[in-house]
Amino acid sequence: MKLALNHKSPIPLHIQAEELLRKMIADPQFQNGKLLPNEIDLANQLAISRTTLRQALNKLVYEGLLIRKKGVGTKVADAMISSKSANWLSFSQEMKARGIPIKNFELHVSWIYPEEIIANFFNIKTDQKILKLERLRGKPEGPFVYFVSYFHPRTGLTGEEDFKRPLYDILQADYNIISELSKEEISAKAADKFIASKLETEPGSPILFRKRFVFDQADRPIEYNLGYYKADSFVYTVESRRS
Amino acid sequence: MKLALNHKSPIPLHIQAEELLRKMIADPQFQNGKLLPNEIDLANQLAISRTTLRQALNKLVYEGLLIRKKGVGTKVADAMISSKSANWLSFSQEMKARGIPIKNFELHVSWIYPEEIIANFFNIKTDQKILKLERLRGKPEGPFVYFVSYFHPRTGLTGEEDFKRPLYDILQADYNIISELSKEEISAKAADKFIASKLETEPGSPILFRKRFVFDQADRPIEYNLGYYKADSFVYTVESRRS
DNA sequence: TAAATCACTATGTTTGTACATATTTGGTTC
DNA sequence: GAACCAAATATGTACAAACATAGTGATTTA
Structure with a gap:
């Protein structure tokens, strides 16, 4: 792996280092609990100070992508997919950060009359067609x-x-809609026939079910999203502090 | 406001500074877009270097609690997310708030040698016994x-x-330990024989599995908690806002 | 042989210093 | 009065250096 930063670039070195570390995280070479080079060596290779390197490392540690242990070293966190409520990484970005190739198995777009619950959430009538997007994704x-x-x-x-x-790029870049607020409900349920067939598992098998309500800057409803995750494929992480 | 850190304490200065900053953030004095003292002055008042102070600031900026602007200053971010207090309700309080009467089915206390993972989390050896508390609760x-x-x-x-x-009353009132920070991981899994028998359901049936790591004021580990919820009995809600 | 000790390695903490860059402010000039 | 310029202010970036502490493994000791 080529390890070099551009010291002439206007992009700060710690940002460049961070980008490079993200690539290293995606590299299978460091995947299975193998340690990254130690800070001092890595800093030397990149021709930056240890302080600057640590600035980059800290960010990734904070995101949960790296795990550091005093006296031992730094390794890539186990590649169980997780979502931190703090960050707004999309599904694809999250996968990319962990070096997991995404495969899109199915994608289906349709215009449908909304069910009551959804019309209610969107505050519209049920006789107005809305866009429905179904996706099957995975490794x-x-x-x-x-x-x-x-x-x-x-x-x-x-x-x-x-x-x-x-998706959030499309909305922002092409339609000038920024998703600001999201409310989520996470629960476990058994796969029904339909979901089981999609996820190639048995009916009744455990599913992490995630409802997501997305709002724009003005707190207006934008998206109503349902996610059915195969058990053990997804971990939802939350950090909260008593105020 | 008293601004002083304990330089003799084993708790790192940047952690102490972080705690103090959190208190400042809660202080109405800095609430309405008013700026915090500048970094150099604040560092001097706390008798720490600017670098160390920035270490603390960085964390809070990353959490979205503070907003820094070059050439201007640092201010408290306005109107943050809810759902925090909700997360801090204890099980009984949570149920009470929902008007669900609780029944305690089993309670079992024991002293055990910790498994590797737990000893690791607590940063202790596996040859030291720790307290284990098992509870079966419900409607x-x-x-x-x-x-x-x-x-x-x-x-x-x-x-x-x-x-x-x-529990959190006991710890606070009787042992002067305040649970400050909690990290949670939520996932779905199938019930094994043991869990199924406890929850009076079938092995293989869906379970919402919630790991909770609790830390005290000094970010020291306090509790390692596992919760197995029968599917559909529990919904986890999260609200997050893009900063 | 088993326990204690020690050296080595890697991350953790902290300081001091220097210069860069964005913003605001106030003064000077046209 | 408006435009311009420069100083003051505050955060941003980066380095070097030193010491602390945790874990590992080898060597010595009981």
Whole structure:
């Protein structure tokens, strides 16, 4: 692996180092509990000070991607997929950060009359068609999550978009809608026939079910999202502090 | 406001500074967009270097509690997320708030040699016994959650306590330990034989599995808690806002 | 042989210093 | 009065150095 930073670049060295570390994290070479080079050596290789390198390391440790242990070293955190409520990484970004290749198994777009609950959430009538997006995604070995999203007409989405791009990019760049607030409900349930067939598992097998309500800057509802995760494929992490 | 750190304390200065900053953030004096003292002055007042102070500031900025602007200053971010206090409700309080009567089905206290993972988390050896608390709780109709808690010897818990009182009350009132920070991991899994028998369900049936790591004011580990919730008996809600 | 000790390695903490860059402010000039 | 410029202010970036502490493994000792 080429280890060099551009000292002439206007991009700060600790940012460059951070980017490089993200690539290292994605590298299978460091995946299975193997240690990264130690801080002093790595700093020397990059021709930056240990302080600057640690600035980059700290960020990744904070994100839960790296684990440091005094007297031992620094390793990549086990690649169980997790979502930190603090950060707004999209599904694809999250996978990328961990070097897990994503495979899109299915993608289906349709215009449907919303169910009562959804119409209610969007504050619209049930006789107005809305965009429904279904996606089956996972690792190359097989799917592990089935998403269903409904979008408020306000988003302007046509269904013709290139959904290979991150959704939040599309909304922000092309439709000037920024997702600000998200409320989530996480629970466990048994897979029904439909979900089981999608996720290639048995009906009745455990599923992590995640409902997500997304709002824009003005707290207006934007997206209603349901995620069905195969058990043990996904861990939701939350950090909270008593105030 | 008294601004002083204990330079003799084994607790690192940047942690102490972080705690103090959290108190400042809570102080209405700095609430409405008013700026904190500048870094150099504040560092001088606390008798620490600017670097160390920035270490503390960085963490709070990363958490979205502070906003720094080059050439201007540092201020408290306005109107943060809720759901924090919700997370800090104890099980009994939570149920009470929902109007669900609790029934305690089983309670078992023992002293055990910790498994590697737990000893590791507590930063102790595996040859030192620790307190283990198992509880089966639920509605009058039947149990829906099985808890296992391990406590660091530091807590001073003897196992003779009246565990009908809320645990966090016991720790705070009787042992002067305040649980400050909690990290949680939520995932779905299948019930094994043991869990299934406790929760009066079938092996293989879906379980919401919640690992909870609790730390005290000085970020020292206090409790390692595992919760097995019967599917559909528990919903975890999170609210997060993009900063 | 088993326990205690010690050296080595790697991260953790902290300081002091220097210069860079964004913003605001106030004064000077046209 | 408006435009411009420069100083003051505050955070941002980066380095070097020193010592502390935790874990590991080898060597010595009981």
